[in-house]
Amino acid sequence: QYCDITDIDHLKACIEKAEGKFGSTDVLINNAARDTRHRLQDLTPQEWDESLNTNLRPHFFTAQAVAAAMKEKERGSIINVGSNSALLGLSGYPSYVTAKAGIIGLTRALARELGPDNIRVNALIPGWVMTERQRRLWVTPEALEECLSQQCLKKTISEEDVSNSALFLASEAS
Numbered sequence: 001q002y003c004d005i006t007d008i009d010h011l012k013a014c015i016e017k018a019e020g021k022f023g024s025t026d027v028l029i030n031n032a033a034r035d036t037r038h039r040l041q042d043l044t045p046q047e048w049d050e051s052l053n054t055n056l057r058p059h060f061f062t063a064q065a066v067a068a069a070m071k072e073k074e075r076g077s078i079i080n081v082g083s084n085s086a087l088l089g090l091s092g093y094p095s096y097v098t099a100k101a102g103i104i105g106l107t108r109a110l111a112r113e114l115g116p117d118n119i120r121v122n123a124l125i126p127g128w129v130m131t132e133r134q135r136r137l138w139v140t141p142e143a144l145e146e147c148l149s150q151q152c153l154k155k156t157i158s159e160e161d162v163s164n165s166a167l168f169l170a171s172e173a174s
Helices: 008-022 045-055 057-073 094-117 132-137 141-149 159-170
Strands: 027-030 076-081 119-124
Touching (some): 008 057, 027 057, 027 159, 076 094, 119 159
16 A cells, blocks of 8 residues: 655554554554755755655654554564664765664664563664665665675675564564
């Protein structure tokens, strides 16, 4: 089903519809990203808002939508997918980097607030994940070589690598 995550009312309606079909949420994975490249002097206020409305804002409101049911069950897992661009302070997309840094702060705040109710809140911060979009728009031999030179493990990160990490965080083993 289509869900416009920038429209909070629609986002909450989609969560309610899913919970009506499958039951209340036990695991929430907030994985939204739009890493459109831009230069500092070129970004408009509207583009700034659009970036944060995609890359950070939905993480808060989806957590808000599922927290009450998780508290009632005294269990749950919220996984906020961020980006190591926030830790590295990468250039070329400052609004994206800012939003992803915000995910780290949001995760810490939610963990403090929800932890006493046995709700785990974690940030999953992968490196450069080689999605189809990344390969189509941003991966060049030079960019890939630079990325791998900065990593301890000299292989790219796949979507499966990230999903396996999320599955671990969602499990009671975490």
